[in-house]
Amino acid sequence: MRSLEGVRGISSGSGSASEDGAVRLPDDAPVTPGVAAPPPVPDDDAPVSPDYHGAPTTSDGAPAAGSPAPPQDAEAQAATPGGAAPGAGAQLRIEEERQVDEEPPADAVDDSSPAGDTVPESEVPVEREPGFVVGGEPEPEPVVAEEPEPDLEPVPAPVVPAESELVPPPVADLEPPAAEEPAWPVSWAPEPGVDAPVWPQPPAPVPTTELTPRPVPTPRPAAAGGPEPPPVPVDSRLAPVPRPTRASRRTGATPAVPPARRGAGRAAAASAERPGRRRGRVLLAALVAVVVLAVAAVAAITFLGDRSDPTAAEPVPDAVLPDLGEPTPVLAALSTAALVPDPAALAAVLTPLLSDPALGAGLSAQVVDVATGEVLFAQDARDPSTPASTAKLLTALATLTTVDPASTLSTTVVAGATPGEVVLVGGGDPTLSTTAPSVAYPGAATVDDLAAQVQAQLGGAPVTRVVVDSSLFSGPLTAPGWGPDDAPSTYAAPVTATAVDGARVDPGSSQRSGAPGADAGQALATALGAPDAAVVLGTAPAGAATLATVESAPVERLVEQALTASDNLLAESLARHVAIARGLPATFAGAAQAITSAVADAGLDTTGLTLFDGSGLSQQDLVPARLLVDVVRAASDGTVPDAAGLLSGLPVAGYDGTLAEREGDGDGIPGAVRAKTGTLLAVNDLAGTVLTADGRLLAFAVLADGAAGSLSTTETALDDVAAALAGCGCR
Template identity: 50%
Template sequence: MPDDPSWPTVDGDEVDREPPTVQVRRPEPPTMRIPAPVRATPVRVPPKPVAPATAAPPTEIKSEPEPVPEPITEREDPPAPAGRRKRPFVLGAAAVLVVALAGTAVVGTQQGWFDTTPAPTTAAPLPPAPVSLSVKGVGADGTPPTAAGVRSVLAGPAANGLLAPLTGVVVDPATGTALWNQGETTPQTPASTIKILTAAAALLTLDHTSQFSTKVVRGAQPGSVVLVGGGDPTLSSLPAGQTTVYPGAATIDDLAAQVRAAGGQVTQVQYDVSRYAGPGTAPGWHPDDVPGGYVAPIEPVMLDGGREDPTKDEVRRTSTPAAVAAQALARRLGVTAVAAGVAPPGAQVLGEVKSAPVDRLVENLMQISDNVLAETMAREVAKARGLEPSFAGAAQAVRDVLTEHGFDLSTATIVDGSGLSPNDKVPAKLLADVLTAAAKPDASDPRTAKLRPLLTALPVAGGSGTLAGRYEQWGAGGRGWVRAKTGTLTAVNTLAGVVLDTDGRLLVFAFMSFNAGETARVRGALDELAAALRSCGC
């Protein structure tokens, strides 16, 4: 044992000694592992001269003062009592602990062991790169197409024998210039492309945000209620949250719930169809059109357009849509008696639901080419103009509205609003003229603002509506670039819409084919014709 005790120091006077072993785990305070002192054994220390030690300058420690150990003398200590350790070793261990903790505190503070926030080990990420998002509308700043260029790209597709006889026209809406034309003034059967005229008349006449309502009022007889048709054929038979072919449709469940909440015993449900007049089917419609799923008799109240399956477009329809709607309401009210009737003037309203807005109904009828919705829209135009809401009145209303807005219908024959009748006759130029007014790149044409929803309502080639399954085998180059309304009857295939060419210029087209060949192949030839315009940098 050395003559003088050796103690850990904190002022660097013993640089060859390693500090006590310390384990540090941040952010918790550091811990220190110190061997427990060994029980002392009495030792006889022979006398030895002690050299005088030079006192080190005092070091200021901002903690508790370091205890001074007692000197070890030459005498032999008496044996310690049982259960007790010798005092010098106890004090030595305590002093070691205090000094070690003090040293750890100083070193730890200098090294940042006690910082609550760990020092970062990686550089902060760079700020995100600036991104500027913008949407650029189609304008007139693209390279103007030429008539010669358009004739060149259409020469091959237009000569396809599957399209003969073919009429049509291509127009630059920015200038109104016809770039290609072939028999465009000859009236032909338009099939469903006549819906362009019906939709245009509705957009020019009706408030785009207006809605059609279906009401239930108290009947004239005690216990009776009357279902009053308000021109909405989209009323849904499905529970709320389940979608039919008409997105955003009101539900018969909601209407029934309102009637129940109004109170009073209900014993009979009547239905009032007096809003419309005349027959439910138009001249020229085929007897199989209703059971075949193309249309239902036109009445001012019906469920799901008269469909037996509200989730499918072309599915069998009912021949008595208003009565079926009344029966559905009666079941929900717990009664069985259903009959036709008329609502009393000023009757108390027990419930009312409303359709989607007019502009959304127009989009719906154009996307899936819905014949019932087109016919009811035409009759609502007739009602707005004070004409009889029948097929004849609706046809006259559409003609009058378009004529008043500068379109030439002198050679057109309109029988219905859907195009199901082969008796409809329309020139390709009229279809293109309406689309051109809707597609103007500026506000120079006062008709453009009201007709603009007509363009966004057009199905997208290979993407939506009646064009979703096309532009794959034929016309793939126009996929996503062509938007058009389709038309199909026996030996009739038509296509009218818009396409963005490779120079960024919007072109309007209307093509009408009257070939009795295979429908899929004739449609494909029309798609090739429209897709060729997409490739036009001409």
């Protein structure tokens, strides 16, 4: 008796299973050559090799066509002469091996060996479960041998066609002719020995939405000697899949391709017609939409009627509209019934505040009721004092009364004396901006606008030279009384007729330039696309053709900007325009004279007035506090036409301009203090209007041209005076 321990899949049923799980065969048991053992019924607990399950064979012992070869490890193949498959007997599969470290039984043999000798343990292919490690692990439970199974007729495995045979035919062949291959079988000839199946009647066609296959492009033929083109992908839903039949399983023949499914031909035809049909559907849908909209429009007109006809509106009986009365103005007029502060009570409040040591000894002040002109408080009000930037109030009044407040300042570009040369002619507008919009001056003209006009006039001709003409202004670039460090600085620059961005070195920067004209010329050259063009100072040729012109914001807006930001260069430019309008030289002296004359022409007493510039930067300027109050009152009560722009330009305490960070209204009405500041070395001034707690409008001016305290302490002392006026009933 030969023992096959742990071996399953014998070809005969004459063996017996021993208690130790080994299957033993009689010594004289024959082995049928070429006949594979039937596959055993797998035990639920027995491990099954995932690699090999037996190969079907033909009657002569050869493996069936298309069946996989049994697994064979390299060492077993090397021990076989010529590398042939071991054994002509039954193909035995090693299913499992006891996972022990002891030697295998001596009677364990491999019947697949040619001589039937015992195969050494190292040459026996072993199949282990995943994760199995030899040595050091507990012995698994013994496997109970299965009952021998009866002989079964081997069933050959279905022949799987090669991959190339599964490639579907071209799309054009997917729809067979209806006469040759009908969509439903109408006749069938059974094979010998096979019962003919009863075909069911075809179901009634159900209308369904057929899938239109994506059109497959015709592959481009390969060039001579070149690689073959890749196969054309075909929608797998249209590809016929061969299915093994009973006859093909018996004979091993390749199953025939089933007929094309119903509707495949129509889908292919629809694919060819798809673009045209889609366009037709789109046109039809558009036509339907137009018709629907037209019908809706007609229905709406019919239902609503002609609303343009006033008679079509239905009258509402007894309709009564509420009496809204006169609308309240946004800026209500001052009440004439507001109480006027008592001069004695007011003096009792102001005198201690004006005695603050920070204000110094040379202080002058005055407070006047705007409505009546009554002087409520005065302290050395007729003494000339250094006005600093409060002198801009005089310049503003002179500008608004001399120059049309709605007029603008022009900047032009004319043709130069030679080809490629242009001349920038300054018009005294320092707000001309290199950015759009301007950073510092709302509504300002831009250099880009100038350049665009010039390029349009030149028709693409290159610019090689830019001449800057600032001849509108003349005389010194700085005024008497200016310090050597005043221009250029963060608050002033040399006064010229040509400048950009308020003569700032960069838009938004506080530092001013020492050469405003040259900077403006360079800005124009850059905007013209010629940053390397030469920029020189000069004059425009007589009668030169104008290439471009831009306009500033209205003069009234320029006055507001000069007062709110205390812009010295803008104030000086406006003063020069007052001089030009009055026929005086556009110089510091001419501007000072023009301002004095304009203030006098407005009906104000100019006694004690001495000016050397239009900005108040000169320390030689002298203005009595009384005159500053007169200017503010004239703009407030309307006695001077067109002077309202002066009030709108005054900074509001705690809100904007140079008073944005100062709380001058104290406990009074928010925004009650509107005043112009003035600051020089040892000079701090404040002049403007204040609305009292009772609603009375007052004009005031406090000039401390001998301030002894620091800037912050002096400003605080002045703010206390303004706050006292705002919160005072003073009766």
